[in-house]
Amino acid sequence: MEQLPNNPYGLELHPMQEALYAELHSRPFQVIPSPSRLTFLAVLCEGVSRDEEFEHFQKIYEHFGHEAPEQDGVCYEVDFGTVRVRREKHLEFITYTFVNLDVESCADPFDCSGISRIPAEWLRALPGTVVVSFHVAIEDARSQPEPALPVVKSFFEGMRLVGSSPQNGDARVWTTFQLHSDGFGRFLIYNKKMSDSQLGRLTQRVMEIETYRLMALLGLPLARKYNPELSEMDRKLADTTSTLAENTDLDERILLGKLTDMAAWVEACRAQTTFRFSATRAYQDLVLKRLAELREDEVSGHLTITEFMTRRLTPAVRTCESVSERLENLSRRIDRVSDMMRTRVELSIQAQNQDLLASMDRRSRIQLMMQHTVEGLSVAAISYYMVGLLKYLIEALYDNGVDLNKSLTVGISVPVVIMVVWLATRKIHKKFLKLATEKADRDEADRKDKH
Known part of the structure; x- marks a missing residue:
């Protein structure tokens, strides 16, 4: 086996050793100065090949006159001077973080954004469907005080604010968790005592919380769609079970046909929802973990991000879990009723066989006498x-x-x-x-x- 240059002892190394070490460093935290402007996008690439998406990403290098990478990777972060672009590949989506460092001309936090200097035609041609889109305005509160609350609220078009002081009060975060007039969400972060690396970690956690929150909620429309249909199917199964229990003279073939149709419908629903509901639970776990890492302090009179999330996100996830459990329970109940039906059919067949054997026995005795x-x-x-x-x-x-x-x-x-x-x-x-x-x-x- 060929030895690697960094293996002077002649040890036989596992071919995945370097990849395993590199995995922990595949998505490093960003170092973000204040003030700066960020725009974050999470794109679902359903129906889009990864090669097509990577070719589109390479064009941003050409726009800024840089040499594009030839091979795709998990995470790319490139500095184009006053603009930084970060692209990360996840299981079912790809994220883009655009950092605009030229903010001297921005009078208000959201007058400019991270995509202000990104070509509009490149954004319009972005492959896939954008699920998450928001701006993050980072202001430096170390040299100048924060504005009054009414001024902060005006930055969010008068919407109700959710805010807290994370990292034991070293920063202040404001948001509304709503879309604004430009179709983007907004986060406003005031840096009070944090270094650029600490601010980068905080910003990354905030972006992940919003991303995983929205990805978790993708399962809610499915839950709302199938919930009334599940109630109707549950009623049909109850009627079928009652018919089976009360009537001794019924057509087993018709009843088995109904049960087969119900089982097929349930399996089709499970095929449509299993991955989405499992992803919802996984994303919720990530959200709760990132919220714990924020270590928030309350801002008087406002819900913290953790309070808002647990109050709004948890019921949605519980709804998805409830529908998932109802599907599983309905599937098990249909299986049990089908087993009962098959047992009944088998007993009926056994009774017919016994009658047939008795008749054959009588004919055998007659034949013996003859x-x-x-x-x-x-x-x-x-x-x-x-x-x-x-x-x-x-x-x-x-x-x-x-x-x-x-x-x-x-x-x-x-x-x-x-x-x-x-x-x-x-x-x-x-x-x-x-x-x-x-x-x-x-x-x-x-x-x-x-x-």
Whole structure:
């Protein structure tokens, strides 16, 4: 095995060792100065190939006169001077973070944004569907005080504010968790005591909270769509179960057809919702983890981000979980009713088989009686023909000088012939009966061995 240059000891290294070490550093925290403006986008790439998306990303390098990377990666962060672009690949979406460092001309926090210097045609041609889009305005509160609350509220077009002081009061975060007139959400962060790296970690957590919150809520429309249909299907199953319990005379085929249709519908729903509901739970866990990392202090009179999230997000996730559990319970109930139905059909078939076997047994006894009758007639017929042959033999002997009484000899031969024929017939019958019994015993032994 070829040894790597950093392996002077000649050890046999696992081929994934470097990749495993690099995984922890694949998405480093950003270092963000204050003041600055950021725009964050999360794009679902359903129906879009990753090659097509990466080719589009390469065009941003060409716009700023930089050499584009040739191979795709998990995370790319490139500095174009006053603009920084960061692209990250996730399981089902891709995120873009645009950082605008030229904010001297911005009179208000949201007069300019992270995409102010990004080509509009590049943004319009972005492959995929944008699920998350918001601006983050970072202001430096170390050299100048924060504005009054009414001024902050005007930055959010008068909407109700949600805010807190994370990191033990080293910053102040304001948001509304709503879309504004430009179609983007807004976050306003005032840096009081944080370094650029600390601010980068805080901003990253805030962006992830909003991203995972919206991704978690993707399951809610599905839950609302299937919830009333589940109620109707539950009612149908209850009616079917009641029919099965109360009626003894029913058409099992029709009932099994209904159960099959219900089972097919449930499986189709599970196929449509299982991944989405599982993702919802996973995203909620990530949101709660990021919220714990914020270490928020309350701003008097306002909900903190954690309070708002737990109050609004948790019920939505619970709704998705409830629908998921109802689907699973309905599937199990349909299986149980189907098992009951199959058991009923099997019992009915067994009863029919028993009647059929009883009828066959009666026919067998009749056939046996007829066989005995036929055997008696056969003995008589065979004896008759044999006595006739003996009569020719006796007459031939008499004509050739043998002294015997023909009538007496023929008479004596009749009972002897009958006895011989009867004994031969019984012997043949016993032989075939023995063969049949031995075969039945072998079949029974084979069945026991299989079990």
